[in-house]
Amino acid sequence: xxxxxxxxxxxxxxxxxxxxxxxxxxxxxxxxxxxxxxxxxxxxxxxxxxxxxxxxxxxxxxxxxxxxxxxxxxxxxxxxxxxxxxxxxxxxxxxxxxxxxxxxxxxxxxxxxxxxxxxxxxxxxxxxxxxxxxxxxxxxxxxxxxxxxxxxxxxxxxxxxxxxxxxxxxxxxxxxxxxxxxxxxxxxxxxxxxxxxxxxxxxxxxxxxxxxxxxxxxxxxxxxxxxxxxxxxxxxxxxxxxxxxxxxxxxxxxxxxxxxxxxxxxxxxxxxxxxxxxxxxxxxxxxxxxxxxxxxxxxxxxxxxxxxxxxxxxxxxxxxxxxxxxxxxxxxxxxxxxxxxxxxxxxxxxxxxxxxxxxxxxxxxxxxxxxxxxxxxxxxxxxxxxxxxxxxxxxxxxxxxxxxxxxxxxxxxxxxxxxxxxxxxxxxxxxxxxxxxxxxxxxxxxxxxxxxx
Amino acid sequence: xxxxxxxxxxxxxxxxxxxxxxxxxxxxxxxxxxxxxxxxxxxxxxxxxxxxxxxxxxxxxxxxxxxxxxxxxxxxxxxxxxxxxxxxxxxxxxxxxxxxxxxxxxxxxxxxxxxxxxxxxxxxxxxxxxxxxxxxxxxxxxxxxxxxxxxxxxxxxxxxxxxxxxxxxxxxxxxxxxxxxxxxxxxxxxxxxxxxxxxxxxxxxxxxxxxxxxxxxxxxxxxxxxxxxxxxxxxxxxxxxxxxxxxxxxxxxxxxxxxxxxxxxxxxxxxxxxxxxxxxxxxxxxxxxxxxxxxxxxxxxxxxxxxxxxxxxxxxxxxxxxxxxx
Numbered sequence: 095x096x097x098x099x100x101x102x103x104x105x106x107x108x109x110x111x112x113x114x115x116x117x118x119x120x121x122x123x124x125x126x127x128x129x130x131x132x133x134x135x136x137x138x139x140x141x142x143x144x145x146x147x148x149x150x151x152x153x154x155x156x157x158x159x160x161x162x163x164x165x166x167x168x169x170x171x172x173x174x175x176x177x178x179x180x181x182x183x184x185x186x187x188x189x190x191x192x193x194x195x196x197x198x199x200x201x202x203x204x205x206x207x208x209x210x211x212x213x214x215x216x217x218x219x220x221x222x223x224x225x226x227x228x229x230x231x232x233x234x235x236x237x238x239x240x241x242x243x244x245x246x247x248x249x250x251x252x253x254x255x256x257x258x259x260x261x262x263x264x265x266x267x268x269x270x271x272x273x274x275x276x277x278x279x280x281x282x283x284x285x286x287x288x289x290x291x292x293x294x295x296x297x298x299x300x301x302x303x304x305x306x307x308x309x310x311x312x313x314x315x316x317x318x319x320x321x322x323x324x325x326x327x328x329x330x331x332x333x334x335x336x337x338x339x340x341x342x343x344x345x346x347x348x349x350x351x352x353x354x355x356x357x358x359x360x361x362x363x364x365x366x367x368x369x370x371x372x373x374x375x376x377x378x379x380x381x382x383x384x385x386x387x388x389x390x391x392x393x394x395x396x397x398x399x400x401x402x403x404x405x406x407x408x409x410x411x412x413x414x415x416x417x418x419x420x421x422x423x424x425x426x427x428x429x430x431x432x433x434x435x436x437x438x439x440x441x442x443x444x445x446x447x448x449x450x451x452x453x454x455x456x457x458x459x460x461x462x463x464x465x466x467x468x469x470x471x472x473x474x475x476x477x478x479x480x481x482x483x484x485x486x487x488x489x490x491x492x493x494x495x496x497x498x499x500x501x502x503x504x505x506x507x508x509x510x511x512x513x514x515x516x517x518x519x520x521x522x523x524x525x526x527x528x529x530x531x532x533x534x535x536x537x538x539x540x541x542x543x544x545x546x547x
Numbered sequence: 548x549x550x551x552x553x554x555x556x557x558x559x560x561x562x563x564x565x566x567x568x569x570x571x572x573x574x575x576x577x578x579x580x581x582x583x584x585x586x587x588x589x590x591x592x593x594x595x596x597x598x599x600x601x602x603x604x605x606x607x608x609x610x611x612x613x614x615x616x617x618x619x620x621x622x623x624x625x626x627x628x629x630x631x632x633x634x635x636x637x638x639x640x641x642x643x644x645x646x647x648x649x650x651x652x653x654x655x656x657x658x659x660x661x662x663x664x665x666x667x668x669x670x671x672x673x674x675x676x677x678x679x680x681x682x683x684x685x686x687x688x689x690x691x692x693x694x695x696x697x698x699x700x701x702x703x704x705x706x707x708x709x710x711x712x713x714x715x716x717x718x719x720x721x722x723x724x725x726x727x728x729x730x731x732x733x734x735x736x737x738x739x740x741x742x743x744x745x746x747x748x749x750x751x752x753x754x755x756x757x758x759x760x761x762x763x764x765x766x767x768x769x770x771x772x773x774x775x776x777x778x779x780x781x782x783x784x785x786x787x788x789x790x791x792x793x794x795x796x797x798x799x800x801x802x803x804x805x806x807x808x809x810x811x812x813x814x815x816x817x818x819x820x821x822x823x824x825x826x827x828x829x830x831x832x833x834x835x836x837x838x839x840x841x842x843x844x845x846x847x848x849x850x851x852x853x854x855x856x857x858x859x860x861x862x863x864x865x866x867x868x869x870x871x872x873x
Contacts, residue, residue, distance in 0.1 A: 193610040215611060217610055358713065361716040361817075362713040364716075365715050366696030506835050507835055510830075517816065521716070
């Protein structure tokens with residue numbers, strides 16, 4: 095019965111063609127699936143209703159999407175466009191989008207760590223001309239923060255806000271240990287001495303309170319290395335300096351806090367402290383007497399909100415006794431904004447970027463996040479001066495001794511390697527020198543290769 | 548090697564006409580058309596990505612620029628990569644220790660859940676429940692349970708007078724911790740075993756009982772051989788899943804405070820003890836953007852899994868029993 099067969103085949107063909115048609119838009123899921131359904135709906139409404147364009151902003155951080163969306167709505171309303179914010183976005187989605195044909199119009203990153211690799215791969219637009227054409231005042235940006243976005247002579251990322259770190263100390267615990275609660279350690283040597291006085295060990299040899307843990311709540315090697323007079327990459331980004339004296343010194347200095355009480359005991363104690371963003375956080379709970387932490391810690395999302403009656407102080411991190419000129423050395427780094435290459439309308443992206451970088455918007459967003467503003471004008475906003483502890487961080491970021499990390503095309507490899515070495519040295523008692531030498535050889539070869547391209 | 552193959556030489560149905568008849572050709576076309584949706588899916592989403600990753604494994608991949616052909620360089624680099632070997636070691640550790648434990652544990656549970664007890668369906672539900680909890684959520688839960696001083700596990704051990712280890716920060720205990728966590732979530736393996744147990748012919752068990760076999764002898768001589776194909780199935784699936792172990796390790800390492808932010812994108816903590824193959828592959832691809840190297844790693848893993856599966860299947864012929872063959 096050819097007639098029946100004909101109909102079967104025809105039906106199959108229709109099904110197949112239908113499936114193909116249905117598959118076509120789904121074939122690029124990585125780029126399109128990221129916005130949540132309601133946001134997608136919003137963009138559709140915007141596209142048809144206002145007849146204007148839609149700008150997609152992706153942010154790799156953020157725990158308050160509603161606040162960020164409402165901030166960008168101000169731009170949308172003023173300019174007759176729809177701005178769709180997607181926050182937070184995963185790193186792998188970002189990479190898929192950057193390599194695809196539909197990258198977000200503006201991308202906000204937690205830090206500049208990936209920028210070098212992406213610039214090497216040609217994934218980002220240079221911003222120098224765009225900034226000039228759209229009236230972004232680079233002079234108004236703190237120099238150390240601006241430096242994060244430079245790769246070679248070009249600017250690829252602009253700092254939206256920033257972080258820097260200082261020493262937090264618990265005044266109650268100082269008093270208990272017989273230390274002057276108003277006098278934090280001034281030098282690295284004093285810090286070691288105080289840490290010892292502030293550490294309590296019970297009869298079984300178990301730590302019950304610890305003075306200082308150098309990598310609490312995470313690594314701070316980028317703060318320590320400049321204190322010891324150097325960095326693991328040369329200023330021009332062509333030499334790896336992992337086995338240089340400052341790095342060895344910094345690691346050995348960090349190591350002593352572990353060796354003194356035994357790495358297992360310190361780790362056991364630290365791992366029993368509570369979640370970072372809770373009142374059980376080691377520092378807030380009074381289990382860690384001194385710690386290195388960022389400016390947000392003083393704000394409403396952390397101590398001010400979670401443990402308002404904690405009696406504590408904030409100071410610049412101590413310097414080596416022999417080098418008082420290194421006082422106030424600190425490493426700034428934080429959220430940056432980039433424009434992916436291949437965006438549908440570079441000028442529209444740059445215009446939005448310029449709006450984001452305006453002092454009012456920087457102030458608005460950084461007060462919401464309790465981070466340092468990148469704009470000097472924004473920093474004059476009185477809301478940044480209400481908390482005197484926060485002001486200490488603003489002054490640090492503006493200090494001539496403020497530094498920033500130096501990035502190279504192999505930054506991600508270097509930072510992985512250095513983190514592994516730091517872990518070996520601190521947590522397993524390894525000697526830093528041979529490890530650093532090995533890594534130095536391997537990574538210098540990789541950097542040479544990358545720079546030769 | 549096999550009695551069945553030797554004793555039963557395959558009978559070929561002699562074809563009268565080797566050329567296809569019009570009818571069979573038309574049948575073929577119809578059949579193919581019916582499976583076209585699957586063929587398209589397979590070609591587009593399985594075959595093409597595989598070929599593409601094989602090609603990528605011989606290149607240095609550039610996201611926008613054309614990739615550079617480097618021949619076997621990625622594979623050679625792997626040989627000298629300390630972390631690659633560490634990841635391979637960690638992965639084999641899990642396959643060798645976790646898979647047998649998981650099989651043993653789930654068989655044991657299945658035997659218990661197969662007993663004729665009141666409220667048995669409730670117990671079955673309880674044992675299966677962990678499997679429907681999202682992996683991410685249950686892993687985070689376990690991170691709390693494993694907390695050195697305040698976690699339920701060490702608190703319980705403390706009541707027994709045992710000083711519990713620092714599960715999350717001691718490289719000697721991090722993999723055992725992951726294995727313990729894995730034993731909790733083996734509901735689907737239990738279900739497969741349970742269905743196998745219920746297929747064990749009651750007549751055989753009764754016959755053994757009449758012959759005076761104890762419960763243990765019945766289990767050992769009747770039940771275990773009868774479910775051996777199920778064991779093989781669970782074994783192979785378990786091995787494959789363990790070679791691709793990722794989510795739990797990713798969350799485990801990430802849940803430790805030292806990896807919470809900025810410089811903390813080092814997976815595998817503590818001291819690379821939870822750096823598994825897929826975790827390292829992910830790190831190479833999405834953090835270092837070395838898709839060529841990551842693809843080469845994926846192909847090496849593919850070959851390792853294939854070899855292991857073939858070896859297991861070959862060896863299985865000695866211990867699996869598929870009933871009387873006709």
